Amino acid sequence: MGRLTHVRRLIYETLLADRQRQWTVHGLTSAIPQVNECIVRDNLNLLLAEAIVHQVPHQRALTVALTERGEQTLIAALARAGTEPPARARTTG
Secondary structure (H helix, E strand, O other), X not given: OOOOOHHHHHHHHHHHHOOOOOEEHHHHHHHOXXXXXXXXXXXXXXXXXXXXXXXXXXXXXXXXXXXXXXXXXXXXXXXXXXXXXXXXXXXXO
């Protein structure tokens, strides 16, 4: 997965903060305004290639969701870097 840069840490933390969410490039860029869209797209393509996320079918814009393996991989990457992953979002119902 490469070195955990500041930008990757922000992306990983954002993906893990809402683990059930389907993310578009625009949505992720909106959630992390300090990271530009090209960098978000490049990182999502890397995560797709490594099966950390999967592409959500039948969407016009690139839309991804975390895989179970991907969730564990990102948590481990943050832990190795000494960063606590965000708590799992609570669901109601």
